[in-house]
Amino acid sequence: MPEASAVVASSESGRKVTLGTQVYAALSQRLVGGELAPGEKISLRHIAETLGTSVMPVREAVSRLVADGALEVSPNKAVAVPVMTREAFCELTTVRVAIEGFAAEQAAYNHKNSDMAGIAAHDAAFRRECEAAIPDRVAALKANRNFHFALYAAADLPTLMPIITGLWLKIGPVLNLDLRLSSQRLAIGGAEAQHARAIAAVRARDGKEARAAIKQDIETTAGLIAATGRLAR
Amino acid sequence: MPEASAVVASSESGRKVTLGTQVYAALSQRLVGGELAPGEKISLRHIAETLGTSVMPVREAVSRLVADGALEVSPNKAVAVPVMTREAFCELTTVRVAIEGFAAEQAAYNHKNSDMAGIAAHDAAFRRECEAAIPDRVAALKANRNFHFALYAAADLPTLMPIITGLWLKIGPVLNLDLRLSSQRLAIGGAEAQHARAIAAVRARDGKEARAAIKQDIETTAGLIAATGRLAR
DNA sequence: TCAGCGTAAGTGTGATCACAGACCGCGGCA
């Protein structure tokens, strides 16, 4: 590796995490952060060069992402970010409501009181961005993501977290694509209200209410995106 | 490759599916089929030799399985089938009830009438094995698995299938471990009744009832395994 | 006979090389 890469190569850290895992994390972050647009083609060698590694770790990371459905390999052997059809988007939303709703419900039952601070902090950051005069939309989406994952983590079901992460890996690109294209409005309708409702429900250990809040949060946001008519087919 | 392997090397088939995917399929089958016991160590080179390939495809398959939680890499760099604690088993059962129950419920709503034939056929095969004088337990478990997956596939939610497959990849080893060790009894208590109940509910498009049947099916089977006290910790 | 150390084999991980196939563009021909 001639010159060190800024993305991987947190070279100071211990040699416990493999390069392939680091590449996977880097690609995941770009995917869920919307830096990779749907339909965009990916080249193993180009990514390897960008990240300052060889093709090997990139291959491992990409194969995992393909297995997760976060990337797609065309019959012509080209790796690309999948373009989501409206149908697939609706189906994904259905599954998200079921699984993330369940996670929220379990969080209401199983959370420790010490979990609430972090959840509330992320919600506060999200609310701050939403109510700002000139909202930083990237920061808002990041705070939103942090809020959701902190909430789900409070359910204390380790099996569930990678599953939900895989779901977000798929919606990340279309979410941020919408964000990028509709730069005039904040594509978050009443999310703050649902977040507050969810937090109150979790605090009260009311699982059904927490599930309902998350369900509405997901569905309204998904509805806004579907309404743009920007999805394929 | 000096001599052809019987496991991979379906050499007649087209060059559409990569070797890594074939190895992944082979390992998954061994895992869910219980040929790999919990705690058993595996070696990349040994598997490659067994399957008649190089380490490369095996590495890709194993990295995916590790990402899925179906395999585990110890801090000493050794890859092994995870030994499941009772706590983890209970948590996994909880998640399974939620997700597979949801899938059954959706199957009740969304299934096409043509789906029922396959589901009923697998159930019949399972019932046949259960009621046989000398039941073939491996065949019974396979029929059980086919029944569940055919049912879930009828939900027509493509996103859900890999998730459920990942769940079964984790329980496969402990399920078959129990099967192997308690060779005297058939560790399936009333599963046939729950299956019949589920089929009737799906036919009647009664989602709640279908979910309840699958929930009870999963929980009673899990309870039998947990009762053996064979789980770690 | 037993303890302890050193070497050798085996491990996963990463890099490099080799190869078949696809895609793009330039050049020649009608």
Added chain:
DNA sequence: TGCCGCGGTCTGTGATCACACTTACGCTGA
């Protein structure tokens, strides 16, 4: 001027080599 064909480049995939590290066996010493 338009169209067909061919060559070079780039793609992913698989094999082989190299390396740091762990483990375990066997030999040597007391």
